[in-house]
Amino acid sequence: MTKIVIIGGVAGGASAAARARRLSEDAQIIMFERGPFISFANCGLPYHIGGDIPERSKLLLQTPESFKSRFDVDVRVMSEVIAINRTDKTVTVRNGLSGDEYDEQYDYLILSPGAAPIIPEIPGLSNPLTHSLRNIPDMDNIIYAIEMNQAAHATVVGGGFIGLEMMEALHQRGIKTTLLELADQVMTPTDPEMAGFVHQEILEQGVDLRLGTALTAVEYNGREPVASVDAGEDDSGQHLLGHLQLTLSTGETMQTDLLIMAIGVRPETSLASDAGLTLGPRGGIQVDTQMRTSDPAIFAVGDAIETLDFVTGDPVLVPLAGPANRQGRMVADVIFGKDEHYQRTQGTAICKVFDLAIASTGMNEKRLKQAHIPYEKVYVHTASHAGYYPGAEAVSLKLMYAPDSGKILGAQAVGKDGIDKRIDILAVAQRAGMTIEQLQHVELCYAPPYGSAKDVINQAAFVACNIRSGDIRPVHYHELGDLSEHQILLDVRNPGELDAQGAILGAINIPVDSLRERMDELPKDKEILVYCQVGLRGNVACRQLNHRGYTTKNLVGGYRTYRIAQQ
Numbered sequence: 001m002t003k004i005v006i007i008g009g010v011a012g013g014a015s016a017a018a019r020a021r022r023l024s025e026d027a028q029i030i031m032f033e034r035g036p037f038i039s040f041a042n043c044g045l046p047y048h049i050g051g052d053i054p055e056r057s058k059l060l061l062q063t064p065e066s067f068k069s070r071f072d073v074d075v076r077v078m079s080e081v082i083a084i085n086r087t088d089k090t091v092t093v094r095n096g097l098s099g100d101e102y103d104e105q106y107d108y109l110i111l112s113p114g115a116a117p118i119i120p121e122i123p124g125l126s127n128p129l130t131h132s133l134r135n136i137p138d139m140d141n142i143i144y145a146i147e148m149n150q151a152a153h154a155t156v157v158g159g160g161f162i163g164l165e166m167m168e169a170l171h172q173r174g175i176k177t178t179l180l181e182l183a184d185q186v187m188t189p190t191d192p193e194m195a196g197f198v199h200q201e202i203l204e205q206g207v208d209l210r211l212g213t214a215l216t217a218v219e220y221n222g223r224e225p226v227a228s229v230d231a232g233e234d235d236s237g238q239h240l241l242g243h244l245q246l247t248l249s250t251g252e253t254m255q256t257d258l259l260i261m262a263i264g265v266r267p268e269t270s271l272a273s274d275a276g277l278t279l280g281p282r283g284g285i286q287v288d289t290q291m292r293t294s295d296p297a298i299f300a301v302g303d304a305i306e307t308l309d310f311v312t313g314d315p316v317l318v319p320l321a322g323p324a325n326r327q328g329r330m331v332a333d334v335i336f337g338k339d340e341h342y343q344r345t346q347g348t349a350i351c352k353v354f355d356l357a358i359a360s361t362g363m364n365e366k367r368l369k370q371a372h373i374p375y376e377k378v379y380v381h382t383a384s385h386a387g388y389y390p391g392a393e394a395v396s397l398k399l400m401y402a403p404d405s406g407k408i409l410g411a412q413a414v415g416k417d418g419i420d421k422r423i424d425i426l427a428v429a430q431r432a433g434m435t436i437e438q439l440q441h442v443e444l445c446y447a448p449p450y451g452s453a454k455d456v457i458n459q460a461a462f463v464a465c466n467i468r469s470g471d472i473r474p475v476h477y478h479e480l481g482d483l484s485e486h487q488i489l490l491d492v493r494n495p496g497e498l499d500a501q502g503a504i505l506g507a508i509n510i511p512v513d514s515l516r517e518r519m520d521e522l523p524k525d526k527e528i529l530v531y532c533q534v535g536l537r538g539n540v541a542c543r544q545l546n547h548r549g550y551t552t553k554n555l556v557g558g559y560r561t562y563r564i565a566q567q
Contacts, residue, residue, distance in 0.1 A: 004335065005091060005106035006031040007081045007271070009038040011321045012302035013112030014062065015328030021071040023336045029073045030104065032093060034080035037136050038064055043321055045139045046162065049146075050169030059136065084109065084275035086295055108297055108335050111272060111285065112328065115265035115303035115319050124218030129244050130259040133162055142260070149241055151175050151257035157215050159186030161351050163262035164198075168354055170258075171207055178208040178254065180215055182263075187358055189349060190412045191365045193477065193565035194358065194398055197414045200567065201356045210248075217247035218259065265319050267304040280306035280315045289341040290334045291327050299334070301327035310344040310430070311363050311409055312371055318345045348427045350420055357419040361427040362410030365400060375400045375409055377476070378463040379557025381534040382456050384418035389448035393417040396560070399426070399436075399460045406435035406468060413456075422456055436464040463535065463556070472542055475529050475553035477562040480504065487527045492541040493559070497533060504531065504562065512537045515544055524550055531555035531562070 004020055004027055006013045017031050031038065039062035047053045064075035078096035085092070090103040117132035119125065129149065131142050145151070154170045156163050159181035170177045179186070179202065185195040186202070186209075202209045222242040246254050267284040278294035280286040284306035291299045302324035306315040323345050333340045350359035368375045377400045383392040393416040400409045411426040413419045429439055439461035446453050454462075466472040483489070489507035491498065498509060510518050512532065522528060528550055532538040535558040542552040555562065 001026050001028055002335070003028040003105065003107045004030070004110065005104060005108070006110045006112060007091070008112035008114060008302075009033045009062075009075075010040065010042055010112070010114060010302075011324035012328035013110065014039040014067075015325045016110050016112070016301065016332050017067070017073045017328075018071050019329045019332035020335065021073060023332055025072075029071070031067075031073055031075045032079045032081050032091075032104075033075070033077045034096060035135055035137065036077050038062060038067060038075050038077055040136055042135065045133055045136070046165035046169045049139060049142055049166070050172040052172075059139075081271060084271060084298070086275055086298070089297060106297070108299065110328075110331055111293070111298065111300040111304065112302045112324075113268035113271060113304050115267045115317075117261060118264045118266050119261060120263065122215055122218060124220060124244075125261070127218065127220035127244065129220065129242060129257065130218065130261065132261045133166060134265075142258075145258055146170075146173065146175070149257050153178070153256050154258040154260065155180065155215075155244075155246060155254070155256040156260045156262060158262035158264065159183070159211075160188065160262060160264060161349070163260070164351055164353050166260050166262055167202070167207060168352070170260075171205060171354075175258070176206075176208075178210065178256065180213050180248070181209075181211050182214045182249075184211050186211075187351060187353075188366075189347065189360045189364060190358060190414075191398065193561060194396070194412045194414055196564040196567050197396060198353050198356060198358050200564070201354050205354050210250075214249040215246060216249050219245040219247075221245060265303065267317060267319075269304055272300065272304070282306050282315050282317050284315075284317050286315075291331045291342060292334070299331045301331055307342065308344045309363075310346040312373070313344070314371075316345065316347070318347050320345075320347065320349055322348070343431075346427055346430060348423065350423065355416050356414060357416070358412070358414040359419050359423040360410065360412040361423050362408065362430050363400065364410055364412065368400065368409060373409065374403055376403050376464070376467060376474075377401075377556070378460055378467065378474075379535065379561045380456055380460045380463060381557065381560050382459055383452060384415060384456075385451050386448035386453075391417070391449075395419065395422060395456045397422060397456050397460050398557075399464060401436050401464055403468070406437055406464075407433060408436070408439070418451075418456075425457055436461050436468065440465055463539075466539070467556075472539060473553045474556045476556055477565045480529070480555070480562065483529070486525075487529055488523070490522065490528050490530045490541070491559075492530060492532050492537050501533070501559065502563065504559070507531070512541045512544075515541055519545065519548055519550075522550065527551045527553065529553050529555065532558050534558040534560050 041059045067073045067075045080094050081091045083092040090105050094101045153176045155178045156167045157180045167179045185192045187195050272285045278286045285300040303319035309316045330340045346361050348361040380397045395415040398412045408430040413422050444455045491507040491509045492512040530538045530541045538554040542554045545552045
């Protein structure tokens with residue numbers, strides 16, 4: 001009888017256990033979890049704090065009893081594995097309630113320890129009003145602190161997924177919120193000009209967004225103890241009521257009632273490292289394509305491991321639930337004889353930020369530059385469905401592809417509707433090895449409430465193919481700051497658009513519909529850099545000018561991309 005021991009539940013561990021039981025009724029499966037919950041929706045934690053998921057119980061996907069009943073898995077909560085003895089193939093377990101220790105034998109061991117929040121060495125962080133968010137107890141503690149302290153102001157440090165979700169949750173509870181981010185943008189899987197749409201949304205919602213700003217020190221100031229113990233006390237008997245004085249890298253100070261640290265996560269590898277398992281260059285547990293560690297009897301999955309990037313093949317850390325679930329399932333397949341291999345990771349992800357969604361797949365432009373990978377990029381701004389049908393929202397899409405092969409390298413999208421659909425399509429297209437030429441012919445369902453006859457995906461491919469074939473020569477927003485004396489800017493929008501939206505300094509304005517009659521106003525001895533609002537009319541203008549012997553370039557993504565990138 002095969003005996004499988006799993007360390008850690010949630011996504012990877014629970015998936016491995018369930019799949020192993022489906023493959024074998026005879027296997028003995030034991031799962032250890034050092035906390036009180038074995039399978040919970042950790043991605044849903046901020047949404048319970050914000051009130052979108054009112055019932056806490058909805059986050060508890062499985063209990064030890066339900067896992068035992070359905071899958072016959074021996075789930076042991078409050079049981080921390082403190083050591084792995086690879087020679088004897090045993091693990092040492094400490095009971096979190098009694099403190100007793102014992103050894104458990106295994107035939108196969110699956111590590112799913114996850115990743116822990118990064119807590120920087122900042123003076124004063126250890127206080128009852130500072131929290132991170134990883135699990136159910138963390139969530140409960142945050143809600144407790146909010147309610148007991150009657151928090152009027154909260155500060156979130158970090159503009160990644162958890163930071164943005166917590167920012168929205170706190171704002172949704174009516175708490176005035178400040179978001180601190182050391183980088184010049186939030187949501188670093190995307191590029192700055194795409195994150196600019198998110199910055200705009202955050203500011204419009206009334207959040208105090210401070211980019212390029214770090215937290216450098218914290219001072220806890222407790223208030224006078226309250227009369228009733230119902231107001232709440234922490235474990236040391238100190239009342240939670242109070243506030244924090246924050247010192248920022250700008251030299252400013254500010255007062256807050258709650259501090260959420262969300263600057264990132266670090267893979268939990270101490271158990272693996274102590275056992276002599278090989279770690280990778282990024283600090284995660286090194287695994288092969290079957291999720292096997294340097295010990296053939298030990299597998300690892302989820303946030304603690306390094307996988308290979310889909311484009312580069314380099315080791316990467318990708319703390320996402322989707323990959324963890326697939327890896328856990330696959331490990332069970334491998335243990336029971338299936339020749340399965342993990343097919344790298346694209347890092348496909350999406351984040352809700354108030355009314356916006358921002359999503360990405362594959363490489364971003366920053367990483368392509370760092371890896372010295374040649375690329376071209378296009379921007380498309382169009383409606384989520386037919387513009388004449390009510391409710392159409394703008395979709396802004398960035399697509400990057402290889403100039404030589406035309407293969408998709410990465411994509412990003414932001415907007416209020418249909419963002420997940422577009423990035424999901426591009427994630428599938430990238431995994432299938434499709435080129436931008438093939439992407440032109442992707443046939444997507446169309447009806448006015450759901451899409452357009454020429455979808456955003458098709459339009460991005462059309463623009464990319466025009467560039468790749470040489471029909472259009474592109475110019476990008478970041479190239480307009482250094483024009484030569486042999487170049488001029490031509491704005492082909494209507495004058496009313498310039499008044500309402502602004503224009504690029506020094507541009508000549510000739511509306512595209514008047515261009516044929518006024519073309520002689522333009523010099524033929526200069527390169528004309530054409531732009532409109534999103535790039536479509538600029539393309540039309542370039543074609544007209546090219547046919548008359550002018551040399552042109554079209555601003556990809558138009559003034560909309562230029563304006564958001566300048567913010």
